[in-house]
Amino acid sequence: MKPVLYLCLLLAGLHAVAHCDHLPGHHNRHDHHKDTVHEEHHEEHHHVGDCLKLAPSNADFAFRLYKQITSEAPKKNIFFSPVSISTAFAMLALGAKSATLTQILEGLAFNLTELQEKEIHDGFHNLIHILNRPDSELQLDMGNALFLKEKLKTLEKFLEDIKNLYEAEAFSINFKNTAEAQKQINDYAEKKTHGKIVELVKDLDPETAMILVSYIFFKGKWEKPFMPKDTKERDFFVDEETIVKVPMMHKMGRFNLHFDRELSCTVVQLYYNGSATAFFILPNKGKMKQVEDALWKETVSRWSNSLHPSSANLYIPKFSISATYDLKDHLIKMGITDVFTKQADLSGITGDPEL
Template sequence: MKTTFYMSLLLAGLHAVAHGQLLPSHHNGHDTNEHIHHAHEAVACLKLVPNNADFAFQFFKEITLEAPNKNIFFSPVSISTAFAMLALGARSTTQTQILEGLTFNLTEIQEKEIQEGFHNLIHMLSHPEGGVQLNMGNAIFLTEKLKPLKKFLDDAKALYQLEAFTTDFNNPMEAEKQINDYIERKTHGKIADLVKDMDPQTVMLLATFVFFKGSWEKPFKPEHTEEREFFVDPEMTVKVPMMHQTGRFDLYFDEELSCTVVRLHYNGSATAFLVLPAKGKMKQLEETLVKETVQEWSEHLFQSLVSLYFPKFSISGSYEITNTLSKMGIVDVFSDQADLSGITGTPDLKVSKVVHKAALDVDERGTEAAAGTAAEILTLSIHPTIEFNRPFLMLIFDRDTNSTLFIGKIVNPTITS
């Protein structure tokens, strides 16, 4: 009988939140050596880009099948990172399944390259250009009697910035409090009570988190926000605070997928794609969305003067994703076939549960704008209105690493979880 190990993935995404100043860029005044190091990191990251994107959209398809007509919000890069780290301690078929489940072709890329790529990805995402705050981290909570191999801990610390803690899982309430307090602190209070109903048999818990806080490059004015109708489905309409601004935006009308794409930038390196399918076309979009689709949108965007309405909302997604990952080929690690002997030196360990939680806040401003006034003068002409008043997708990318940070499907913006 294998000892079980509970894995928890958590993250908070705070988007365009109106509290507090963000930190200035860490990249001012770099010398040549730092630029060279940055370039090397970027190259290592870029090897992962196509695979991480494929994983993101495959996972999205699976989750939408499991939760049709519901809000969805998750961070593909967080899930990929956690499982790449787990692969460090996996051996034989278990390791192969994890890496292939993350969509890597092991005849084209070696495990060592994958690990180096994730190490550099974490480093780059944790030191973003000014205007975006993005913290990633990993923690492992271990029962006192479980002694992980020094090599695993050293490698995981060096590659994944892993923090390790001793935990008494025989006292589930105390263990839950320790883990939840740590998570809440690391996600600035955004994610609370992630872990509950813990199995006293748990010997190890792996937690991964992402915390993102961004501010719109073109903020919305709060005085222009008004309550408007949002059409959840043909039978249900809700009232939502709808932000509004008129200006030049990057747009694309995808005739094949019957959807309108609007791209909004955050200050710094993050970008959001807001995707509004025509009525009744969401399912078609969900089933066909792949990384090439987003690439095509990027290449065909054009600037146009529009009147944009976009809801102000907060949602979170919480998932037990063991089943989803099993469908994607990651099977043995959850069974008595698991070989995680690279973690403890013995093969008697398996993952019992994987929990993933993500949260998203969207509002008008982000950081408070600096003093100074710039009036945008617009010609008084008839310009199209784009109103996100029915279910839509929101994809958030990091431009420096081409990473899919978050994927959201907002069916009903008044439901927060």
């Protein structure tokens, strides 16, 4: 009898934490000038410190949003990049004031009594810097852009902060010509995501004043590759009722594993070339909801600390997930309310409270 395998792949943006902990190429850098090496190392640790301050909040936001989405679509696949969403709203926070500002930052899971607004923006700046470091072994592109209505009088400070802190490119655009505006934005997103996101916006409102775009693209190769000759069609259990035949790659060997008796699930950690890892979480039959309910950063941290090398027969299906979310309702339920109403105070963008 074949064991039933339920596969849940957690893509919760925790790579940000991994990148903070381990900077690609940091340990094998050579330079003949000792002073330069000292200065560079000092600067790297400064970046890591700023970036690590964000990690707990970014992880909390990831799991809160995951829970919010799954509560309304319990049977659907879920796929999103939390760090991309956090970045987009943190950029918006640069132009927000009063309650609108507080709601955005607290909605992103930041404790404003422990972290100052400046520390949050500095943290994102350094996170973007670290994630975009060239790593010859994996491809990770993260970036931001600002599309502004022609003749929109924008405060110089907002534009400077967006560029300096979030490395955002700014473009003037005619939203009245909706077809051309959509093409300009969609072409930009398609190019930056290497053809993966082809229709970022549609049905644009001609009265739009500004669009903030945050994108992320990741492509990695396994540190220990799976052999193509070992890929065979096998049963994949989509849910309790649905079984489909899929190409399943296969590898026998030693992996970092942990069986969580309390949650009835197996956790496998696989390494990419470079400085990224993936967690595969395999709930026992009927335990999917129990595992999802327990998905918090503390659980993942506990799993990370419990992993040990163990022999396993690993099968992973080939799959493709595409998803689109309107985050407005989800974020309102998470406390980010004013920004979606006429009460929004975005006067830090144009100086105009009516924006």
